[in-house]
Amino acid sequence: MSTYYQIFGGKINVISSDPTDPIEGQVFYNTTSEVLKYRAATTAGAWAAGGNLATARFGLGGAGTQTLALGFGGAPPAAGLTATEEYDGTSWTSGGSLGTARYFLTGAGTQTAGLAFGGFSAPSGRVANTEEYDGTSWTSGGSLGTARSELGGAGTQTSAAAFGGFSTGSSNSTEEYDGTSWTAGGSLATARHQLAGAGTQTSALAFGGAPPKNATEEYDGTSWTAGGNLGTGRFGLAGSGAQTAALAFGGTLDPPITTATEAYNGTSWTTETSMTTARRNLGSAGTQPSALAFGGTPTTAATEEFTGAGAGVTKTVTGS
Amino acid sequence: MAHKNYQYCVAECWGKGFITLSDSTKFRISGFPGNVWQVPAHNSDANLWIMKVAGSFKTVQEAQAIVTAEVEAAQAAWDALPEDQKNRPGNSRPTDIVLPE
Numbered sequence: 001m002s003t004y005y006q007i008f009g010g011k012i013n014v015i016s017s018d019p020t021d022p023i024e025g026q027v028f029y030n031t032t033s034e035v036l037k038y039r040a041a042t043t044a045g046a047w048a049a050g051g052n053l054a055t056a057r058f059g060l061g062g063a064g065t066q067t068l069a070l071g072f073g074g075a076p077p078a079a080g081l082t083a084t085e086e087y088d089g090t091s092w093t094s095g096g097s098l099g100t101a102r103y104f105l106t107g108a109g110t111q112t113a114g115l116a117f118g119g120f121s122a123p124s125g126r127v128a129n130t131e132e133y134d135g136t137s138w139t140s141g142g143s144l145g146t147a148r149s150e151l152g153g154a155g156t157q158t159s160a161a162a163f164g165g166f167s168t169g170s171s172n173s174t175e176e177y178d179g180t181s182w183t184a185g186g187s188l189a190t191a192r193h194q195l196a197g198a199g200t201q202t203s204a205l206a207f208g209g210a211p212p213k214n215a216t217e218e219y220d221g222t223s224w225t226a227g228g229n230l231g232t233g234r235f236g237l238a239g240s241g242a243q244t245a246a247l248a249f250g251g252t253l254d255p256p257i258t259t260a261t262e263a264y265n266g267t268s269w270t271t272e273t274s275m276t277t278a279r280r281n282l283g284s285a286g287t288q289p290s291a292l293a294f295g296g297t298p299t300t301a302a303t304e305e306f307t308g309a310g311a312g313v314t315k316t317v318t319g320s
Numbered sequence: 321m322a323h324k325n326y327q328y329c330v331a332e333c334w335g336k337g338f339i340t341l342s343d344s345t346k347f348r349i350s351g352f353p354g355n356v357w358q359v360p361a362h363n364s365d366a367n368l369w370i371m372k373v374a375g376s377f378k379t380v381q382e383a384q385a386i387v388t389a390e391v392e393a394a395q396a397a398w399d400a401l402p403e404d405q406k407n408r409p410g411n412s413r414p415t416d417i418v419l420p421e
Contacts, residue, residue: 046344051335078405090336122405255415259350276339277351298353298394298414302333305341313342318364 012036024312036317041310045261045273050292050303051091055083058297061107062238062283063114063133066292066305069285070095070111070133074295075103078122084133086111087285087292087303096137100129104281106153106162106197111135113157115177118165120149126167130177132157142181146173152197152239154204154219161185161201161219164209166193174219176201186223190215194281196239198246198264205243205264208251210235216264218243228268232260236280236297241288247272247306249293252280257297261306263288275304324361324421328383329375331357343369352417353390356383384419391417 004027005011013019013028022028022039029036053071060074060081067089074081080102084095098116105119105127112135119127126149130141144162151165158179165171170193174185188206195209202221208214213233217224230248237251244266251258259274275293282296289308295301332355333339339349346365350358357375359366370377378386394414398406405411 042341042345044345046341047339048341048344049333049335049338052333252412254412256417257415273344274348276344276349298390302351303335307341311341313345315342315345 018314022312022314037314038317039312040315042307042313043309045263045289045306045308047261047273047275047293047304047306049276050089050294050305051087052303053085053092053295053301054094055081055085056299056301057081057083057103057295058279058281058299059103059105059120060283060295061105061116061119062285062292062294063107063109064111064285066286066290068111069292069294070107070114071283071294072098072107072114072116072133073102073105073119074283076299080119080121084138087294092303095135096133098138099131099140100127102127102129104149106151107283108153108155108160109133109157115141115153115157115160117141117153117160117162117177118144118148118151130182141179142177144182145175145184146171148193150193150195152195152206152209154197154199155201159201161197161204163197163204163206163219164188164192164195170210174224176221185221186219188217188224189226190217192235194235194237196237196248196251196284198239198241199243203243205239205246207239207246207248207264208234208237210254213253216269227266228264230269231262231271232258234258234260238282238284238293240284240286240291245288247288247291249275249284249291249306250279250282250296263308272306277302277304324380326358326380326420327361327366327370328378328380328419329357329359329370329373330355330378330383330386331370331373331375338373339369352383352387352419353394354386356386356419358383358419380419380421387417387419391415
């Protein structure tokens with residue numbers, strides 16, 4: 001019988017704790033847990049729990065990446081929240097407060113250069129306010145031309161797009177931000193609110209919403225064109241990533257609230273591994289292979305982290 | 321005796337590490353209101369996960385009662401809202417959840 005050494009030319013590492021950065025294919029014996037482990041690559045995407053928000057909420061805005069994210073605003077209460085929280089890949093800590101309390105706002109940018117725009121606050125209603133975050137505090141930016149809530153967003157703090165939403169009814173308007181002011185862009189073919197967005201100002205993606213729940217549109221900085229339809233039509237969903245590599249997750253089919261996750265490749269959506277907990281009106285950040293979902297309805301503080309196929313994962317050898 | 325596809329437990333999600341990427345790649349975990357968690361029945365990895373999170377095992381009937389109580393409380397809270405608040409964007413009435421065996 002051949003030994004591991006004879007086949008692979010090396011011995012299995014015997015260590016008291018798992019290596020911090022194992023390579024794919026590495027095999028080791030953990031003397032503390034007394035198990036044989038190996039490093040493999042995931043064959044499908046998967047969601048894992050992240051650190052809980054300090055304040056459970058829904059209708060919040062999000063920005064940044066899976067390991068450097070920003071969550072801000074939200075409800076309850078009906079007047080909206082000003083609270084901002086920063087995620088470091090493990091836990092959320094308090095950041096500077098928004099100047100205007102609101103929920104159903106949208107975000108863009110990064111944790112240290114974030115953008116918050118639009119939203120709703122009872123009893124005053126829909127707001128046009130824009131605020132810019134520098135990693136410490138929010139300052140006022142130029143106001144949207146049309147006050148609206150439940151809108152889609154994409155881009156960065158100095159080059160953002162706002163599209164759709166609800167003003168006096170479902171909106172199809174797009175506005176573009178240059179770091180100072182908003183100007184009108186091309187209109188969505190289909191007016192909608194509670195949609196999701198991804199991408200950049202000149203390469204944006206709008207998907208889902210009420211109504212229509214399954215339509216996708218692609219923006220080139222001037223006009224919107226139709227993309228592939230979502231497999232699970234829904235609104236109140238969240239999105240992350242780019243126009244040609246986006247992720248859609250959560251939302252509601254009206255009813256029920258869903259865990260459905262889908263990935264977009266620039267042409268069509270394919271089903272991905274579902275979230276752990278069904279939720280709508282959640283916050284989001286990140287990319288297609290590394291997304292972050294946080295908060296949502298039913299009102300929750302829970303965070304989930306999505307890792308796409310091909311990521312490294314340590315497995316334990318079991319069985320006889 | 322009817323074959324069970326799922327088992328249920330109650331456990332409080334403490335955040336990072338509660339469900340790891342390794343857990344999710346081995347079996348499906350679904351969360352419901354009331355800190356109720358559904359995992360596959362007859363699955364050793366799922367059993368180990370319930371132990372890891374110090375989950376309290378529940379029958380499907382017990383789990384359903386917890387989820388229903390949470391949903392009914394949310395529905396009652398929604399029903400008590402003034403009409404203008406019920407009509408606020410995205411504020412639809414919470415819907416019933418039925419847990420499968």
